[in-house]
Amino acid sequence: MTHSILAERLKRTVAGEVRENEPMARHTSFRIGGPADLHVTCDTIADLANVVRACEEMDVAWTVVGKGSNLLVSDAGYRGAVVLLGREFRSHSLHDTEIKAGAACSLAYVVRDAFSRGLAGLEFAVGIPGTVGGALAMNAGTRGVWMDSIVDSVTLYVPGAGLQRIRATDVTWGYRVSGLAGEGVIVETLLRLGESDRGRIRAEMEASLERRKRTQPLGSLCAGSVFRNPEGESAGRLIEAAGLKGTRLGGARVSEVHANFIINDGSARAADVMGLIHKIRMAVRDSNGIELQPELRFLGTFDPA
Numbered sequence: 001m002t003h004s005i006l007a008e009r010l011k012r013t014v015a016g017e018v019r020e021n022e023p024m025a026r027h028t029s030f031r032i033g034g035p036a037d038l039h040v041t042c043d044t045i046a047d048l049a050n051v052v053r054a055c056e057e058m059d060v061a062w063t064v065v066g067k068g069s070n071l072l073v074s075d076a077g078y079r080g081a082v083v084l085l086g087r088e089f090r091s092h093s094l095h096d097t098e099i100k101a102g103a104a105c106s107l108a109y110v111v112r113d114a115f116s117r118g119l120a121g122l123e124f125a126v127g128i129p130g131t132v133g134g135a136l137a138m139n140a141g142t143r144g145v146w147m148d149s150i151v152d153s154v155t156l157y158v159p160g161a162g163l164q165r166i167r168a169t170d171v172t173w174g175y176r177v178s179g180l181a182g183e184g185v186i187v188e189t190l191l192r193l194g195e196s197d198r199g200r201i202r203a204e205m206e207a208s209l210e211r212r213k214r215t216q217p218l219g220s221l222c223a224g225s226v227f228r229n230p231e232g233e234s235a236g237r238l239i240e241a242a243g244l245k246g247t248r249l250g251g252a253r254v255s256e257v258h259a260n261f262i263i264n265d266g267s268a269r270a271a272d273v274m275g276l277i278h279k280i281r282m283a284v285r286d287s288n289g290i291e292l293q294p295e296l297r298f299l300g301t302f303d304p305a
């Protein structure tokens, strides 16, 4: 078993935790997902370089995951190593109106810190779960504002080339997508914020949280919006118009609160969520001729629909 040999090698050379056959349901907001062959926490850049080199030498697939808040992992799990960024990647510092944040920092923590120092620009991100690295990889945001609006630069670990600092203007950013993840592992970013009145920042954040409470199934097991909004349209509206609110498949159902959210009632398998995704795509295509595209990221192998 290649992964057991690799696990033994990593346990000897990596400071962070190395687990075998780790259930990914423990690491996703959906609470769904079979075992990853290996689950490795890298506490330092040296750990990260070590793990990537070992995986590549032994021909083992690897991927980086943040908080798993935008991820559906297959019931069969992942044949490879899931890499998590640990201690050194949680550092965070402030210089005038700039925040330097490690990729493993919680986005919520950075948002709160900016607010407490009267720094504006991150209000849109209040209530978005996950890490800074995940938010950059996904170019997370709301309808109007995305992460790219406040990024000055990003530091990547590029296998074979080491650390590389990229200016935000040299990155390809799009709607819930950035060219970063394809280039390497995001390890740190410099965010450029502005000074503002704390009362104004608080009011904007509270209004945004209030909107989320009203329109999203908060507190449920889910992974945020399942589909991207088509140009000039709302995926939620299209799904609702197709009569799918509340539709169930196994332990998964289309949220009654927001039709673009799929909820795990506690017993859902990835196959249930995938089946529901397929059903929604077919129904919206039949009723509107629009092909919904998933915003959700997938890990592992899924049966063809």
Ligand SMILES: Cc1cc2nc3c(=O)[nH]c(=O)nc-3n(C[C@H](O)[C@H](O)[C@H](O)COP(=O)(O)OP(=O)(O)OC[C@H]3O[C@@H](n4cnc5c(N)ncnc54)[C@H](O)[C@@H]3O)c2cc1C
Pocket (backbone or CB within 6 Å): 029, 063, 064, 065, 066, 067, 068, 069, 070, 071, 085, 103, 127, 128, 129, 130, 131, 132, 133, 134, 135, 136, 137, 138, 139, 140, 141, 142, 176, 180, 181, 184, 185, 186, 187, 218, 222, 223, 224, 225, 297
């Ligand atoms: C209740 C709820 C509400 C949400 N609301 C929003 C919202 O308003 N707006 C929004 O945009 N999203 C929203 N999301 C989705 C999700 O929170 C974001 O996409 C978030 O930024 C993902 O961060 P993460 O750390 O969980 O990433 P993960 O889900 O772990 O990973 C997402 C992708 O990023 C990649 N990745 C993660 N870290 C790195 C890294 N360091 N280097 C390279 N690649 C990396 C992964 O490989 C994966 O492809 C919501 C989710 C939930 C559950």
